[in-house]
Amino acid sequence: MAKLSSAATAFFLIFALAFFSEVYAGGEGSLTPQGCAPACDVRCSATSHKKPCLFYCNYCCAKCLCVPSGTYGHKEECPCYNNWKTKEGGPKCP
Template identity: 75%
Template sequence: MARFSLLRSCLLFFLVASMCFVEVSLAGGEGSLRPEQCAAACDYRCSETSHKKPCLFFCNKCCAKCLCVPSGKYGHKEECPCYNNWKTKEGKPKCP
């Protein structure tokens, strides 16, 4: 009887753990940022641009989807493939 209880507990643990994994993978995020960290990361990324308002808007939008913002104030987009590969209808980069 104890073995059945242990088996049931292990099965329940793996079921809950797999549900957490599916939830994270369905979120569309690839990076290690949490959504509340996006504002600070985008403030830094857009700090030297002359088009600050649109830069912040699109950076925050991209960060919310990808959970990643490339390091630095320009370039380094290869660090975040989701951020790098998201394009506008015209085929231009959506993320600054």
């Protein structure tokens, strides 16, 4: 059986964490700050307003450490993400 180098092992672990954070991006505090970008890439993949979506998604994820699964809806998975409102009372997080 071949041994994996430490670099290959580290790459595999980072890839696995990124993959699982995208797939299982639900639950308050379920992400690390490093897991926000891949989860937000998935969350904002279907919008035509990618730049603001990614900005606010990453901003919200940094505070809540959670991004709802899918590209739309499912905000009940992340109460912090869901309940954060703008001054006007609209949703802050995409």
